[in-house]
Amino acid sequence: MARAATTSDAFNAVAEPRRREILTYLAGNERQVGEIVIAIGLDQPSVSKHLGVLRNVGLVHVRRNGRHRLYRTNAEAIRPVHEWTQTFERYWRHQLIRVKERAEAEMKRNPPTE
Amino acid sequence: MARAATTSDAFNAVAEPRRREILTYLAGNERQVGEIVIAIGLDQPSVSKHLGVLRNVGLVHVRRNGRHRLYRTNAEAIRPVHEWTQTFERYWRHQLIRVKERAEAEMKRNPPTE
């Protein structure tokens, strides 16, 4: 079996760095495609294709306005990713505490000269 | 250009559902490969390959113990993903508030017949 489609869920869609850039750029403000092209520095067809993927998984909203299309990030669709990572927070907290404790123990055993 | 390698960063590695399962299973507790195989329900070579990807991006720690290898999730490596999604939290909060307000306005305009 091959890799899952980029359009299969938010996890796969946001694996692409340029798509993450686009989502960040479109967070909170509507922009038309031409603006995204300039901001991201990819050519127009590539941007349109990335937007197509993001549309497919519901990561962006589109609104037509004359010959323009106004895109905006649908933050709600990023939540599942946030929530999955959230479950690990307590573990990296523990890890940081352990690292700190080890550093402090080392300090006592072998104080910095001077 | 093709899609970025699964080993290029945590975002790509975590796009695979089975790898997310493995990371969840290995969060906080060391397990040997055989246990993972049983827990996840994939065959051993597949699990080993997923573990290889996770190792490559530093998402798991390994420790050898005789003929066993003990794996554990390195939660710290998931943080970048958490932090990227975190930046969108204020936006989905806004969205939820707007949805709620709209619902309440609708209630006033057109109260539920009871």
Next chain:
DNA sequence: ACAATACATTCCTATATAGGAATATGTCAA
């Protein structure tokens, strides 16, 4: 030394990209 156990790696194949180039579609302005 040898068999068994625990993992990892290699080989195979169908599949889905990402970007570049070219082209299609849709909308406005004169």
Next chain:
DNA sequence: TTGACATATTCCTATATAGGAATGTATTGT
């Protein structure tokens, strides 16, 4: 109507999978 503008789609190719099957590599117990 026609041309210009904005965006989407199609065609192309190199590339990297994920899983299945088979095989390789350590390590331990006897």
